[in-house]
Amino acid sequence: MTHSNLKQDVRKAAANIFAVLPYEKVSLSDIARGAGVSEETARSAYSSVSAVARDILDVEGQTMRDAQAQARRTEDRPIERLRCVVALVGSHIQTIPEVRAGLHLAARSSEHFPERHIDPRRTWRGFIEEQLQIAYQQGSVSTQIKVSRVADLIFLALLGAKEIAEMTQDCDNISVKMSTCLDSILEIITDSGTNTTI
Structure with missing residues (x-):
């Protein structure tokens, strides 16, 4: 097994654990066991729990930035950009363990990563408001x-x-579920709900 494959296997095992357990309760031996390797082998891929968690946060962050970029690239209308990004994010949460774990780490353990200034509200609410502002102007x-x-x-x-x-x-x-939630709100503020005040 190459070092790159080992890192990926260990990271995925850690992601599956971080998606359900608090950061503070996870040890490198837990991650090694999840990956089906010895702790020494896991340590050759990542020196610590913190190192693998940071890598997971990197993957999650890049995946989310890519989703926003893809929505901007593929959709001309802001409402469709919102729909696109929500569908992409939902799909990534479903299929990419690092995304699910990264969201969990960001929501519940951000104090362990102060250098990252984790603020999902700023990132995602900002994107949503930007698209709504464009839609409002249009x-x-x-x-x-x-x-x-x-x-x-x-x-x-x-x-x-x-x-x-x-x-x-x-x-x-x-x-x-996320797409249905978004569509319910959009229905209120677009054509069918033009007399609605929010």
């Missing part, structure tokens, strides 16, 4: 809405959908 959403309030509502609703899926250990359908 006349694609009701003129009765307050963009910042709707951005908060969408962000919190998506976060809630993710949290409920995590709590119930039902991440298999999270993409559909």
